[in-house]
Amino acid sequence: MSLKTKFSDLLTSMPPLPEYPRPLLKRNSYYNLNGYWDYAITKNNKMPSTYDGKILVPFSPESSLSSVNKQLKPTEFLWYHRVLHDPRVNKNDRVLLQFGAVDQTADIYVNDCHLLSHQGGYLPFSIDITDQLITGENSLVVMVTDVSDTSYHARGKQKLECSGMFYTAQSGIWQTVFMECVPSTYIKNLKITPDIDTNSVSFELTIVGSDDFSNMKDKNTIAISKGSANPNKGNLIKKEIQIEEDFLTKEDFFHTSFTITLPEVHYWSPENPYLYDISITYGNDVVESYFAMRKISIGMDQNNILRLFLNNKPYFHNGLLDQGYWPESLYTPPSDEAMIYDITMIKDLGFNMLRKHAKLEPSRWYYHCDRLGVLVWQDFVNGGSSYRSWFVTIFPTIFPRFATLIKDNSYRLFSRTDEPGKEDYLSDMKCTVEYLYNHPSIVLWVPFNEGWGQFDSIKITEYLKTLDNTRLIDSASGWFDQGCGDVRSLHIYFTPMRFRPRNRALVLSEFGGYTLRIKSHTYSETTYGYRHYKTKQALTDAIVSVYEKKIFPGIEKGLCATVYTQLSDIEEEINGLITYDRKVLKIEKKRIQEMNHLCMREASKMRKLQK
Template identity: 35%
Template sequence: MLLRLPLRLSFWALVAGAKAHTKYVTRTTTTTAVAPKGTVQPSVNGPAPYRLQKPPLDTPWTDKVGTNPWPQYPRPQLRRDAWTSLNGIWTYQDAGKSTIVGDPPKLPLQQEVLIPSCIESGISGIQVMGVTHMWFATTFKVPEDWDQNKRVLLNFEAVDYEATVFLNGVNVGFHRGGYFRFSLDVTANVKQDGPNELAVFVYDPTDDVSIPQGKQTKRLSHIFYTPCSGIWQSVWLESVPDNYITQLDLTADMNGDVTAKVHTRDNGDAQVKILVRTADGVAVAAVFGPSNQKLGFGVKSPNLWSPESPTLYDVTVQIGEDTVNSYVGFRTISSGVVNGIQRPLLNGKFVFQFGPLDQGYWPDGLHLPPTLEAMVYDLELIKSLGMNMVRKHIKIEPDLFYEACDRLGLLVIQDMPSMRVFGDRPPTNEEQAEFERQLELMIEEHKSYTSIITWVIYNEGWGQRRDYHPEFAITERIRQLDPTRLVNAVTGWHDNGAGDFLDNHHYADPQCGTPFYSLPSSPYDPKRIGFQGEFGGLGHRPADENLWPVAEAVRDINQTYEMHADTNSYNYRAHVLLELLRQQIELFACSGAVYTQTTDVEGEVNGFVTYDRRVIRVNVEQWKADVQALYDTAAKRG
């Protein structure tokens, strides 16, 4: 059964029903004409103008990107009113192989580029591979109505991989790590009453050194994909008072106990006011206390967050002249023995976790979806199949992804992006330390999102040291940083007993918490949770119009774990595999499973939907029934 784009579900209604400070801020966008690949040329009269390049494969949202992309407020758990987006048309030029960051070149640069984007993508207007050193630049004005006595923050949501930032010719900051936000206080360098020149030097060594890069590669192969270089998430300005909130940590459990820590610029103990309200505005808690210290308080009989009822509470935090708006969900993630079996628990009950491996790649934007609507489409598709979980596979998404999961009610298993896997050389001590530093960044930036339930350290041993077992110490460090979630130390194999899970990968049929297993996985460990981290992977070659037409990808299609001639065969086999999984839930110690995967990705043609998101491959009613059977069987065991 082949279905075209399904009806939209509930996410936009959820957003529309939220308070003003939890709504998405949108602006008018323009539709951009598509230029054939390679037609953009430098001009002696100025930068070559931006034109959307024709990607190898587009999506229904490609021509809706316009020149004002991603206008939404980028950090939904730390919202302020005074902000402005710097997304849009910048200029770009290849910096050659220079490893020395000198003075910025004269602006404008050679070619216009759309920010945010990956320069390898059609949406960027560049669509080029193999560039490791590059410049990006723009000019901007500070909004006239901003208080000139306040501080100005320049925020980047993600730059892959290293960024050196210049404002009006002055080096104002450096950041390393392709998936993480950073903020620069540019008050001393910004012109409040005139144009400002912003230039960013980016270095992205994908494959050249061992860095956290996930599935990115310049050496395209079946399960490794086109890389992403450059400023690939939003850039924006924010006006803040002299002492402002830099981070807000919020946890709320099933008993109504809330823990909050309000981090501030001065690291002092200024008075903080925290107000918690229901979605319809009823205040349920008002708390006062010092900043930069953990504050504990209670909410009586809260409505709990779960996939069936993703209730969220609005939170307002005030310190001096600074006010931020956020939200929180009440829920508890833990592990416990239920009828003699170690289980993952949500709000004290065994909830079977089932959902897809979600890689988050797009044929037009690569790492970045073309629009927010496109990103939410994938999540709504998962939810429409009756699934309650998504495994975000060795990639970290924009914060709006996690807010969408919070609002839709999707449990998130969050992987740490793996280090490069080419060759047999293990990471050096310095590379290992950098990996662990960035893993801590991932946790610090995302630990207040209600939907995230598990942190994953290593996937199938990629970038995992073998001369000792670092996952034990890393697991303990994660528990110190975030004691509210579970840790899956090693998903797949090379398991040495660390973490809360014994996580098996097996294609196509599952081996979940069973007394049998296939190498290189490990036998079930009754002291930990039996979990199927990956299975399925059934393939079906779509019509050419829905296929990523890149030679390396087409060449490797038959490496897909199990190929099917048509969707009838595909869905028949899926039913068989889900029945096997149901039996393993009934007979053994299976507590959750991840099916591969949400969408096709380049040469992997095993998604619920094709890579262009135009054709749904799964028989929706059959899958909904089979998924519900998993939950029903697990309920009998719980």
Template identity: 35%
Template sequence: MSAAGIASALVLTVSSSATASGFHDSTAFIPQPAPAIPAAGGWHAGIPPIATPWTGEVGPGNALPEYPRPQLTRPKWQNLNGVWEFGKAAAGEAVPTGKTLGERVLVPYPIESALSGIQRHEDRMWYRRTFTVPAGWKVGSGNRLQLHFGAVDYDAKVFVNGTQVTTHRGGYDGFDVDVTDALTAGGPQELIVWAEDLTDATGQPIGKQRRTSDRGIFYQGSSGIWRTVWMEPVPAASITSLTLTPNVPAGNLKIKVNTSAGTGLRVRAAARGGGSVTGAADTDLTLPMPHAKLWSPDNPYLYDLSVELLRGNKTVDLVGSYFGMRQIGTAPGADGKLRITLNGKILFNMANLDQGFWPDGLYTAPTDDALKWDLQQDKALGFNAVRKHIKVEPDRWYYWADKLGLLVWQDMPAANTGPIPADWRAQFEAELHEMVREHQSWTSIVAWVPFNEGWGEWSKEDTGRIADEVKAQDPARLVNAHSGVNCCNSHGDSGRGDVIDFHQYLGPATPAPSGNRVAIDGEHGGFGLKVSNHMWFGDGQAYEMEPDSPTLTAKYVANQEAVITSAKFCGISAAIYTQITDVEAELNGFFTYDRQVAKMDLRQVRAINQKIIKQADGSGANVPQPPAGTPGLTGIAFWPLDGSYGSLTPVGNAPFVEGHNGQGVDLNGGFLDAGKPVLNTASDYSAAAWVKLDKADGAFQTVVGQDGASNSDFYLQYSGADQRFAMSFAGVRALAPVKPEVGRWYHLVGVRDTVKGELRLYVDGRLAGTASACMPQAAPTGNTVIGRGKYGGNQVDFLDGTVDQVHLYDRALSADEISQLYASGE
């Protein structure tokens, strides 16, 4: 199905007369798209490997002409997007004042993109153009000329008529500069921008950008100007920004009107359909909103807001804005597990991962309709939330999220995957807090995410500190200190913030709430499908590839059904599926990277997503009490391995050698097979064994396991990834705290406790680790095995060592029993 076909079939379109908000009707404050600014000719668009439905609509006369700042509007403005002169720059090079540059670039598309017309990377670059200040703006007679840059990646210097007017560091935040004093008396004014972007060669925040795509999970970088450049006249004393914080329980809006200069300034703010307030500028004011209509994904109602800046009784500045009344929080569900609430009611956040890349514009959507389209698909597919993944979008993206009704989890763009170098850490933190400051008033944003999978993280303690500082900066939203804290480069759980967030592919992840923190699945899914002629590299991959659309749809529906189970049994409050579109070689989108083809049956997608939101409501599930099980410390199976295999069958090399108690079995590629599933994995169970390792490196080694359909139902193991003993399910590990010694006997006990929803590991009679494992297990399908595991349908993780005194139990052993078993030597 084409993008146009999808839109007509499913998409919830939003017109300028949308009744969810009066914002578009406030014509006094909403500037119309600016006319094209004449510039030098010679620009030609590049040819992207694949094109979106909007690629052909972009040209010098309509490069993102929309007003770029919807939350603070003035009627007079001029867009400086369009064709600029461009040239490669060198470090220390003189500013090319008065000189024509040899190439042409279309601003604001990053230079690596086809739409820019450059379509290559440069570490350093010059941009140049001229502009004329409209005579009616009366700059110099009480008004100032403000120049605005939406974003320049990464270091920027700005020159007007040869005078350096500002510098800026940071690729994701906007910056403004008063250029009045650099203007000439009249006529054309010269504007030159220098930009440097070394991307992954430094410690700067870069998100998924790399200078060279790895054809995996990292993508083509975006350098230089990549958001709208524009200018406007403002009074000498003017409104620079608004800080808007709804307080639903109190029935008011906290508002702070931030100004540029002056003393004795007052403000008057009024909400259409709400209250008004007058007070001092640059202070916190309370605007009454009695009986307010609340914003939610089902009813994204927005209020218009007008704000006047007063000196005495004279209005010196006037801006328009808008806001929604909504409150994000947490509360226990009927099952006692802490969950996320919106406006005081539990609401499951069913989200899509959105990385914000485009094959024609890379970091910059080709048009505003394209920017809106991805979010429209989220709504059409039944999602009520979006995770904006390690990228910060232009303001209009958040405006459309506000208008459409989507809860946004906003990531901080990560640096490289390794620890951020010490001399870059302060910069990372400064950009994080600037991101929060600039986006603190968007209705749709409900959570901040400082770290992802440990990328850039340098210490668990600093991660916790940073989470606390973000929470102090914005107490009205959730803080997810570390998305995917169980994954990858993570330094471990800091215990801070409002959220415990696990990633699991294919998943879903199954963390449980703890203390004052809710639990979410921060990433799962990732099922892929190849679509000929719609792939960036002509090929690609995903976490699991499917042969056709019906299979892909069935996989998605089954995977999402498991989200309901995770919500009921584990208490997760949100789940984030990867992802809305393919990106370069990642082929796990609902849509191809060019937005031309839908890869699943979208009606089935919508139905299961809506089912999740309805059923994952906090009512929970009654965890069945397990049967008492067989008493005593012998268990339902005991193999002393003293010269006899008992009921076990040796496979491969499995000789008897000196054991911990009498003899044991030396396994190195061989294993022992019970010939049947001894343990009922749908209930409680325990497995115990003495083991001595011959090696302890990066390879996994299973001591006791039981084969499932694809993976072992459980692994009592040495985890090579962690170099520690563990009691595990696939993707979940209760880990011992230290690495074991080679050649030493250890007593291991793994416990599955269905009532507490956890795995426990005991080493030498003492509790060594726990892990949340709240999802119910299926009935057993494969044999109990000693000395190997099963993963992905393959026999793996062979033990390299000696095993002795193996016990299996049809119940969860207590800590006292495990201590007694260890002391007995059996």
């Protein structure tokens, strides 16, 4: 059945998704390139002389919202074309072409000059196109290939032959494309690390260019303001940026870092998502950003039970699994309002966390979690060759204790014999941390899920800690625990729930999966899920029962977090709290709100147990 959300009905003007796509590094210079482009699908990599029609960027060709509705095959080539004009007013500026994400391999041409080949379907990339621009019309061509699940590349839940818990494979441009003008020396990256124990925040700037502004105090400043929601908003601090004498130099890149102590501190939490605004001037470049003062850690209560801590106090994470799929646009949220809807809905129901499953989102999704106050557990995107369902699903579901005895250096069992794939995974891990590091909502990383391309978890966890030691790690979510990471992570769908204190914080990182089919709001006649119910009341009864009988008592025994499967239906998988088209809430709202209120009240007792 063809489904769509109400949000795509609002796309009456161009371009779609017009909002600034990168709130953590925002400039006044912004030229959105979303909209209708020429497209063609060919059997070879020869640039086409004519095109098949129009595609609505940034929606993938497999989606109905793209106006194409065709599956790109692993042996085919997808071409995009549009005309650009030089956006510069100051001819000394540089022009950067920015892609939010292109799945899977993208080759970029400007005026028939090949500028970049980028591999990886989930991460942003940038190209300086200044030297290729001419007066008048310029030709931009993007060539895309996507082998999807036929190889070892990161792919998440995408599958060419989709069914059950694996969904329609998508390809091509699926996040916003834009241009911006920057001065010859500009801020390429900003890394922000808060420290609530010292009431300070550290900044690291990556600068591109050769101009020397080190002695120009009025040209290098940072201003930190009170949160944008504060009625008394104003500057807390404005100071010059001191350039370190021993800054690192590499070609045209250099780094400078500094730490600022705040005169007053407001902690960030789901109940009070307080954000500080920043304006940074470096030379002729001005960027805006924000940060939050929050700390995530592990601590012991007076009964010697490990707990998850937020801002040095025990805090229970009560969340939902969120896969980030949309019926008319697949990976791409149809609008900014669509992202906000999902986040505010789960907050209104009383949940405080989302586990973003096997996918990265556009930066604006995390921005909305930052400002609205939702904790995020972020999966790294899984890869590896074809998975053995008997090994990664059936065996550990029935015999979970035996699954913990299997070491993940058994590469063949885990579909990880591919050395290039392992290297790609490590490279993507580093880039993912860099991409998402500044978002305060992200509190926990999930390297592996249920053995999907899992390998060398102990080494991976150690490496991840070197990239980011400010967040927690769920090293192997689900079955094949290797005894590392900050949490002991359980997936329980069929076996009895038993919670005992461990030498790591205990989390129930997946459970539930209960289904309810809503007529005229389902994708197909096939049903995938666990424990089927026929009414809203019956489904609500089941969810409330498991909380009252298992989750509430489990908190006292050491349970620190829960992740119910899941936020929305997706294609054949109809175990969401809301339908795939986001039009029907499948549970009784007031009862779920009361359940979550009681859950957090039960969890609040942990604060009284803190040393």
